[in-house]
Amino acid sequence: MIxxxxxxxxxxxxxxxxKSRGVTELAEDLKVNKSTVFRLLDTMKERDLVQQDEVTAKYRLGIGLLHxxxxxxxxLDAIxxxxxxxxxLMDSTKESAHLCTFTNDKVYVVDQVKSNYPMKVSAAIGHEEPIHCSSVGKCILAYLPEEKRNKILDGVRFVAYTEKTKTSKEALxxxxxxxxxxxxxxxDEELSVGVCCIAAPIYNHKGEVKNCIGISGPSARIHMENIDSYINKLKIAANNISHNMGYRYTK
Amino acid sequence: MIxxxxxxxxxxxxxxxxKSRGVTELAEDLKVNKSTVFRLLDTMKERDLVQQDEVTAKYRLGIGLLHxxxxxxxxLDAIxxxxxxxxxLMDSTKESAHLCTFTNDKVYVVDQVKSNYPMKVSAAIGHEEPIHCSSVGKCILAYLPEEKRNKILDGVRFVAYTEKTKTSKEALxxxxxxxxxxxxxxxDEELSVGVCCIAAPIYNHKGEVKNCIGISGPSARIHMENIDSYINKLKIAANNISHNMGYRYTK
DNA sequence: AACAGCGTTGCATAATACGCAATAAAGGAG
DNA sequence: CTCCTTTATTGCGTATTATGCAACGCTGTT
Structure with missing residues (x-):
C-alpha cells in the first residue's frame, strides 16, 4: 500500500x-503533520479534486471529481x-444469454450472446418483454421495492400469449x-410455445435490482428434469455480475 | 507536489x-515501471476507487468514486x-437545461435536466466547455471582472469547431x-452543427458571476424566429436562481 | 512444448515524503 | 489599536518509503 x-x-x-475542512483539522483526522496534509491537498488541488474556499481558506471537494x-x-453500465x-454463461449452458434492464417501468433486452445451436432463441436488442409472463419481467418485478411493485402490478394487462400464461394477479x-x-x-412456455427461460437478478452497488440476466432455449433442451444445472450456472453468473457492479452482500 | x-x-x-486498462498499458501511459502502477492501483482498489475485472484482470473505475x-x-450549493x-426551465422550454460553473479558469457542466424529446442535447456532467464558442463559456467570460477576463482572453485557443465558429479575438x-x-x-451552431444554445448568468451574494445556466436544443426547434420566448424563460430562471443564491440587485 | 504476454512480488537503493520549526496572515479579545 | 492565538504555508535535513529491476507464476497462443 502506498x-x-x-x-x-x-x-x-x-x-x-x-462540506469543508481545514488543513489543521485534517491533520488531526489523519494523525499526521500539517505540512503533509497541506502538500497532499496541494497536489489534489492541481487536478481540481479539491478546491479551496476563497473566504475561509478551508478545503472542499472539487469539480474534477465529476469528470x-x-x-x-x-x-459502469451493466452492458x-x-x-x-x-x-x-452462454459457453457453459450453450443457450442464448440475455441482459435486461428496467427503465420507464418497462423491461427491455439490452444485450445478448446468442447460442451456437442451429435451433436457438434470439431476442431483439431493445425489445420490450412483458412483465407478467417473461422470466426477466417477473424477475425484475419480484425484486422491485414493494411500493413500486404494487404500482406496476396495478397496471399490468394480463395478456395470454400461450395456454400456459398465467392471467391472474393473485397467482402472479x-x-x-x-x-x-x-x-x-x-x-416455462408462458410467453412462447416451446421456449423455456430462466432469469436471475443483478444487484447494483446500492443493492437495487435494475437489471437481470436470463437464458432462453427450446424446452426440448431446457426442461424440468435438467433445469437445476442451468439455474446453478445462471445464479453464479448473476452473482458475479452483481459483484462487479459493486454490490457487497455484507454491509 | 507529491x-x-x-x-x-x-x-x-x-x-x-x-473503460478498462491494464497495468502494463498504464505504466506506458505514465512512463513509470509496472510495479509502481500495480501498487498504486492496489491501494486505490482497497478504497474501491478502482476495481479489477475478474475475467481480464484489467482495471476500471470503482464505485467508491460515487460515494x-x-x-x-x-x-455544491449552486447545484x-x-x-x-x-x-x-426544462418543463417550460421542453429543452435540456444545464448548470455550469467557472473553476480554475475553465467552464464545466455540473448539472443537467435532460429534455424528454427523443432528439435532444445531452451534455456530459463534468465536461469542460470551450470558452470562446459555447454559450455558457461566453456567458461566464462576459461577466468576469475585466482584469480576469483579459487574462483569460489572452490564453484562448480559437479552435474552429464548425464553419460558424468565430475565431477572432476582436469579434469575441x-x-x-x-x-x-x-x-x-x-x-448558434458555433460549437456543434445543428445545435443552438442560450445561456444567462447567475449572480452570487457578492454579485459575482461564477455560474450560468443554459438551454440547448436542435436548431430545428430553437431558431431565430422563436428565440425570444426561450430567452425570456431563461432569464426568469436565471434571476430566480441568483435570488436564491442571495443576490440582491440593489447595492 | 516452447514462447510471449500479462499481473504480481522481493529486494536494494536512492529518491522523496515526512516531521520539525519558522513564517506570514488573519481574526479575536482586551 | 495592539497583543495574542490560530490559521495556512514554506524551507530544510533526515529517514522513511516509493521506486525500478528482475524474477515469478500464470494464461493463452503458436
Missing part, C-alpha cells in the same frame, strides 16, 4: 462527509460489466414471492 | 477515458439551489459587450 496516495484518498473520503465519476457511470460473464403475486425465495424466475 | 499521489490521480483520469462525488454534489428551477470581445448589454449569450 502511504501518500492512501492518505490523499482518505482526505477525499473525509471531505465527502464534511472522473462521469467516466465511471459511463463505463460492459456483464459482457464477459454473459459470454461465459404468489409467484413473485416464490421468486424472491428461490432467487430465480422461470418462464 | 509524486505518488499525483500518479495515482492521473490513473483515475486515464481510467475515466478508457465521494455524492459528497461533492451534496455540498442544490438551482435544481428545482432548472427542472422548471465585441460579442462579450453585446452579451453584457443583452443579458444572455448565444451559440
Amino acid at each position: 502511504q501518500s496516495l492512501d492518505r490523499g484518498l482518505e482526505i477525499l473520503f473525509i471531505l465527502a462527509e464534511h 472522473i465519476s462521469e467516466g465511471l457511470v459511463k463505463n 460492459n460489466i456483464s459482457k464477459p460473464t454473459l459470454k461465459q 403475486v404468489e409467484e413473485l414471492k416464490q421468486i424472491r425465495k428461490n432467487g430465480y424466475a422461470l418462464d | 509524486q505518488s499521489l499525483d500518479r495515482g490521480l492521473e490513473i483515475l483520469f486515464i481510467l475515466a477515458e478508457h 465521494i462525488s455524492e459528497g461533492l454534489v451534496k455540498n 442544490n439551489i438551482s435544481k428545482p428551477t432548472l427542472k422548471q 470581445v465585441e460579442e462579450l459587450k453585446q452579451i453584457r448589454k443583452n443579458g444572455y449569450a448565444l451559440d
